[in-house]
Each structure stands twice: as structure tokens, then as C-alpha cells.
Amino acid sequence: MKEDELNRFRQNLETLAEELENSLNSGKDLTAVVSLDDPIGRLSRVDALQSQEISLGLKASIRRRLEMVRRALDSISKGTYGVCVACKEPIAEARLEAIPETPLCVECSA
Numbered sequence: 001m002k003e004d005e006l007n008r009f010r011q012n013l014e015t016l017a018e019e020l021e022n023s024l025n026s027g028k029d030l031t032a033v034v035s036l037d038d039p040i041g042r043l044s045r046v047d048a049l050q051s052q053e054i055s056l057g058l059k060a061s062i063r064r065r066l067e068m069v070r071r072a073l074d075s076i077s078k079g080t081y082g083v084c085v086a087c088k089e090p091i092a093e094a095r096l097e098a099i100p101e102t103p104l105c106v107e108c109s110a
């Protein structure tokens with residue numbers, strides 16, 4: 001991959017990492033809202049616990065994605081970015097545009 005292309009993907013990834021970190025931080029309060037001492041009714045407590053679970057699941061997937069973004073940034077500095085980790089073939093650029101953190105080509109991710 002050309003250096004100016006690499007730089008563009010690096011920028012995409014850095015922006016993405018920032019956005020993911022921001023949504024992790026802004027979601028912090030969501031998981032703290034449910035306390036069992038809260039004088040709320042039984043039903044609303046169930047609702048609250050459910051949304052807490054959803055928000056925890058969301059956070060977990062954001063964290064996983066952030067981890068992949070960091071790995072992709074790492075592979076840019078190592079010079080292995082844009083190469084499928086499974087088949088060692090180049091990953092299509094359109095795919096990298098859509099999912100810049102992916103370590104797999106279309107065929108291997110299927």
C-alpha cells in the first residue's frame with residue numbers, strides 16, 4: 001500500500017479510536033444508574049437492570065472494536081496493514097474503507 005494511502009487509513013483509525021473511547025466514557029453513567037437501594041418499584045427496577053445489561057453489552061463490543069482498531073494501528077507501524085492475517089493476501093481497499101480495523105479479507109471473514 002502507498003504511504004499516502006496508509007496515512008489516510010491511519011487517520012481514519014485514529015479518529016475511530018477517539019470516537020470509541022468517547023462513547024465508552026460517555027456511557028459510564030449508564031452502568032452506575034442502578035443501585036438496589038434505590039426506592040423504585042419492582043418493574044422499573046427490572047427495566048433498569050435490563051438497560052444496564054444492554055449498556056454493558058454495548059460497552060463490551062465497543063471495547064472489542066477499540067482493541068481491533070489499536071491492533072490495526074499497530075500493524076500500520078509494522079508495515080503489515082491491509083494484508084489478511086489468515087491468507088496473507090491484500091485486503092480490498094473498499095473493505096478497508098468500510099471497516100478500517102479489519103484484519104481479514106472478505107473471503108476469510110465469511
Ligand SMILES: [Zn+2]
Nearest residue numbers: 084087105108
Ligand atoms: Zn484472507
